[in-house]
Amino acid sequence: MNRVDFQFPPITWTGALILCLVCPLGLHADDWPQWRGPNRDGVYSETGLLESFPAEGLKVRWRVPVGWGFSSPVVAQGRVFVTDARLEKPNVREQVLCFDEATGKSLWTYSHAVEYPDWEFTPGQEQGPNGTPIVRDGKVYALGPLGHRLFCLEAASGALLWKKDLEDEYQIDESAAISTSPLIEGNLLILLIGGKPDAGVVALDKDSGNEVWKSLDEYAAHSSPIMITSGGSRQLIVWTLKSVTALDPATGKPYWREKFTAGGSANVVSTPVFSDNRLLVNGLMLQLDAEKPSAAVLWPARPPQRLLNSTSTALLQGDYLFASESSGELVCRNASTGQEVWRTDKANDSKYAANTSIHLTLNGDSVLLFNDRGELIRARLTAEGYHEISRVGLIEPTYPWGGRKVAYSAPAFANRHVFARSDKELKCASLAANPE
Template sequence: MLICTRSFLAVGLALALLLPSGLHADDWPQWRGPNRDGVWTETGILQSFPADALKFLWRTPVGLGLSSPVVAEGRVFVTDVDLTRPLTKERVLCFEAASGKPLWTYVYEAEYPEAGPNQFIQGPIPTPICHGGKVYTIGRTQLLCLDAVGGKLLWKTALDKEYDSQESLTYASPLIEGNLLIIYSGRFSGPATKSVIAIDKDSGKTAWRAVEDYAAMSSPVVVSAAGKRQLIVWSQQAVTSLDPATGEVYWREATRPVNQSSAVATPVVQGNRLLIGGLLLELDPAKPAATVLWPETKSPTRRNLSNTSTPLLRGDHVFSARTSGYFVCLDAKTGNEVWETEKVTDQVSGASVHLTTNGDNAFLYTDRGELILAHLRSDGYREISRTPLVEPTFEYQGKKFVWAPPAYANRCVFSRSDKELVCASLAE
């Protein structure tokens, strides 16, 4: 069901008025930004935060969900769920980026179990992706393709029925490569299914399926190496490289079995180095292949830094939260720890630090809903500024968290909790 709430004609003008003359705004159309790498390239960004607080441009109510907002062509998109019984409903929400005014809402029924041992039933987790005037979303079981301007449904797929995936949440965020929408949605136990699925982004028809492993929470990426485009997928059994056009497997690095909540980090590439959590691989420049640089052990605890956060590979060093909440710097050549600090967030299970670079600076967004501006260097952690964005609302093991990373666009930061979506200016 589509609910339109206002005209779209003023969106472009409102966005233009939001930006200083002569400056270009970047979109944040998918998980971890335009290139899926946690890099924000806009200039004219604050070098420190105001002493009192950031300037909040708007805030608007949203419901339960762990998906991040995305920003494209003057619009902000986010997904949530209304768990009011008996008919629970998921929603795709579209707002004007400049003002936060609702543009349209697409509502559809979605079955959610009563609260039980599964902590992660509180709304959609995959972050939407915007491409070519369309927005693609994944809820508990439904994959939707909507017109980004008006919210009209173009096509949909029931993932649990079409692909025999386990009736559970899909965690990984979709990506687009060429004409294909690639999703990672499969079983976490029982008979394994081919969990990497390529779909024609315009028609919704299946192009190929591959990787008969148990699925995980990690969102795949596509990298260029050895003259090939390589789709990198981290499952519970292995790291796999595939041809994104055909699903052909190029190479696999087997790992000791882990559960889906341990394989969370998004793969990170720098040059010929590929970082998967706490596992560093070297990509062969001559053919699609990879070798392990560190660690030599296949112990899951040694090959994983955090079960909530993606590390930053920058020059000769790796920066990351650990599962315990400590923030560390590692030597990228050896994997040895260079320094550790407890200053970033609490040392508790479920702690997270989402890293986004902007020039020489780094933005760190914590599970406490705080945004930190810092310098990350081999000689230590230097915090410049810290400010709260949203109140933690997601309950886990007796504590409240914010786990959805923010979006950065139009010299602003967009952050959501289970209660609200906010936009704050980061413009100088």
């Protein structure tokens, strides 16, 4: 059964006016239409933001209830999109929700009920949705809780344009969760699904959903793909269960492949990071050839040392990288050698030695850190150390894990606001230095 609720289809004049007031002319403002931001690189380039956060907390613009999920919200053209799941045993209702960016009013809901196996309802075993939607050319593309169904919806109304049963078409195991976030390159919608035959990665026509190519006989895990330009070519970088591979995005044919066994899908989570012809894949640093599509291991030489974190993505900045390790500590390493420069436990609670998370987002000359305690921190990260400027509680952690409650979903930053979600609520708070 499909249900589409149409509420406030256009952005209201009031909403448009509020957006104009909070985003005055002369300041740089951006949407956040996909995983890790406009360029999928964890960079937030807006200006006119708070340097220090108010002691009484950020000004909350709105908050709305949402259901189960670890996907991040995305923001585009005055709307906020998020996926969630409503557990109604034996069914799971897969949902895409759309809200007015300025007011939080519900604009529409796309809802699709699917019968799920009993294990899906076991506390601690609930699945997703994990993959973050992507918005492009008036359409929103989203995966359901297990990632087995793909939906293309009209962003303005929520009308279903097309859908695809990935589980059936690509022989995906019932218990396999597709947790990666879709990517768009030109007219191609690219997904890591771990399907068969030879469908570890698939590229679909984004307007019709028809398959254009498929590639790799490999299982996917939880790491989302990225696009880079290196060696005179566009390269699609995918981290699967057994390797890091660069593909020609037009054809799916491999340019190069580096074996990388991370010890299970739970470790294959972080998104690859590219800068200055260096490609960091969790704890594996590759040097890319500037003349042709090719790569060589820069460090480390021994595979067991190639993991930094199983929950979050590093920041690669100049000669240094900054990463949250699974111990909860934030670590700085030399990007050329991998040698540790410093580490600190100030950004998170390191007494929990497994599956801690800190999402790092570069903003100007400082970094916004969102830890799994639901705190937003502004700090300067340099070779000299961790220099905290300010921190504030952003959202209450609600997911029970390892004897505590955590907030794992990465926030979105757009139009001088931060958008954070738990499995209870979606919250919008102002980051503007001079809000109207």
